[in-house]
Amino acid sequence: MTVSFESIREQVAAGDASGAWVALTQVCGYPNGGALGDEGFAEAMALAVVITRELAGPDGVATMAAAAAAPDDPQALYDAGWWLTEERQFAIAASVLERANQVAPGQPGIVGEFANALEHLLYYGPAALVIEASGRADDDPLLAYLSGFYWLMCGDLERPRARLRRLAGVTEANLVFMREALAGMLARADALGAAGVGLGQDALTAWHAVLNGSLLLHESPHGHPEPMHGRYAFLNDSPALQRLGLDRLQRLLAAVGHEPERILAAPDRASRILAHAAAQLFDRPVEPWTDDVGRRGLVVVWSLDAVADPAFLGGMRSHAPGRPLFVHATDWIEPFAYAPDVATLLAQVVRHPFTGGALTFDPETQKVGQAEADPRDDAELGGLIAAEPVADDSATPLEQVIAIDRALAGLPAPQRPGLRREAGSRPIHRAGSPVPSNRFT
Template sequence: MTATLESIREQLAAGDASGAWRALTQVFGYPAGGSLDEEGFAAALTLTVSITHELAGEEGVAKMVPAALTPDDPRALFLAGWWLAEERQFAIAASVLERANQLAPGQAEIAGELANALEHLLHYGPAALVLEASGRADDDPLLAYLSGFYWLMCGDLERPRARLQLLADVTETNLVFMREALAGMLARAEALTAAGVGLEGDALTAWHAVLNGSLLLHESPHGYPDPMHGRFAFLNDSATLQRLGLARLERLLDAVGQRPERILAAPDRASQILAHAAALVLERPLEPWTADAGRPGLVVAWSLDHVGDVAFLRGMRDHAPGRPLFVHVTDWIEPFAYAPDVATLLAQTVLHPFTGGALTYDAATQQPGRAEPDPREDAELGALVAATPVADDSAAPLERVIEIDRALAGLAADRRPGLHRAGGPRLIHRAGSPVPSNFFR
């Protein structure tokens, strides 16, 4: 049954505030909120306040009440939308900010915050159009950068180049950082184009390198090209996929002359298992990771989102000579703050095969279940992964990855892929790309 404002009120009255909020997001979140008339918009705002009271208490209500009382006040709507975005409620934030932008067009603050909410929803095209319509991307440096970035995320290279020129004279630290980030993305895109590597709408691996300076080893053949274009929405990881990643990693490192001295394992169990496998496949000694950046080696992690060790995560923010970072699986919807130098695959939700929680199926009862943590030693499980036959069914040939690496390796140090950097911070990992994939909302 399709939710309505009235059914959501009933759900809230029944004590299900969280369910009411999820239903409200479907009715009032972007883009559905834009179809509400003035009366419906005002009613939805009032309902937002009621649910917020249950979920966020008086502090949240104080942020939302002015907008509900004066739904035609763009400043009140802006402040409510800003607070919602801070709370990561981007869908409803975008609807509230869209209304503010309609009431007060051309205000850089409102247009920028609306574009930010749309960005977090991966609506890069609408975000770019909001900034174009505002007319402020020509005179506001922050919006000039955002406009260039959003157009790049739509696969457009010409408009980002024009926006970059507007940032030539900026001196404020954050704006300089943004300008250089955009310049780096454009430089990598231009180098690939010059090398004959296409950047079409299905070029997932190429765009991944452009945006993140990261080499992607595997594109899923399932749902390829539509609707996934090589990514995973949900993944029950397996020894087979991990072995495929290590086989491709070995070939890549040999091709670029970077077979490591040793394997350095991230501290969590999933990474320890993978690192044991990597040491066997690459025939290198295995050692635990330490903060000593002077000890070269390939750092191996299963997923940065699952490591949990603050010292490790902070220690890997910057490149170090001879210390590349390989991560098996990376979230592409809400990625970790920085990009690994090499990744096997992109998945939104992933379960590890040995650490507990992986989906199972009981053939006798025909019921799904959840796996318990595997009691075997990490070294034994790593050996199991290393001994698994390689089943290379990737939709992208590894030769394409190597071609991408060779096209980018000769760029200036702050432009080239992470695999060829000896210092400086790792690049921000961007959510999504010009290549679309389905995902869970």
């Protein structure tokens, strides 16, 4: 079905404002917004105001209305794009900011916000080109960093080195942080190159270590290499896959000489179940996590997105001696703020097998449903995971993960992978990488 402004108006009239917004995103979200022309853009913005009135508060309406009334005012467009970005409506935000950049090219604030919206859409190449076209990366430190980072996310190592040199003299704390983060990524890339570890368009595990300082244990064999390159889009997690992750984790820790004193369970149920399985396999006691950083142990989490405890999430932001962070499932499209030291897998949408919500199929009714939470206690369910036979179908040998760790172990402490660090903040977890994968949009 072809989406048109008229069909969107009909949806609004029928009371389906949410559906109308999705349809509007298809029509004028990036990159389609650039092809609308002046009249089409004005109509799209007028519709955006009507829908925003239904879905958002008065501040949003006022901001969008100002841009609709003055579609050639760069400040009004910037304000609307910024508000849309804050509301996580990145596709329409990018189109609005693209127009602002066309009306007033080369303004660092507009260029940076436009690139930021593209980044959230994983359009790293277009974001890098937007900054290059502005000509401002040579005189604006923030754009210099963004240029270097975006080119790195495209697999280019040379242009980021040039941008890093541009940042050598910055003193503002935020820019120093960005410079050191970019320097760390480049240092890890160089160390892997020196060790003969390739960084091509299929090197998911290597790039994961470069960008996040994190070791990835499992690349999916399904759709490997094309179109998934080792990631999952949707995953119904299973005891077998959790058992595989723990088996590889155990072998990795043995190879690097890290034997945990105990297992520390994150406070959510999915993590407690996994921690009980780890305790049985490692033959170590399992205890609830506490904020006592002197209490050494392997911290076990099913997914950071499933943990709702602010004390835990804040406490694990920094490394501590003898407290590595293992996370089974990590979102690669909208990842958690910081990266685990070790992760089993990358998935966009994942459902736990025991805590409710896993998809089921009834062969009699031919209908898909959702599983209820398993009433058995955490220790019993952990035992089921531990009892699973190991079926290692990973597309990447564990020996390669170990080789990546060893290649990075000799770097200065702030640049080493998380498993080799005992202090400092965990790196930001970057969305995507130079390795492409299909995903839900």
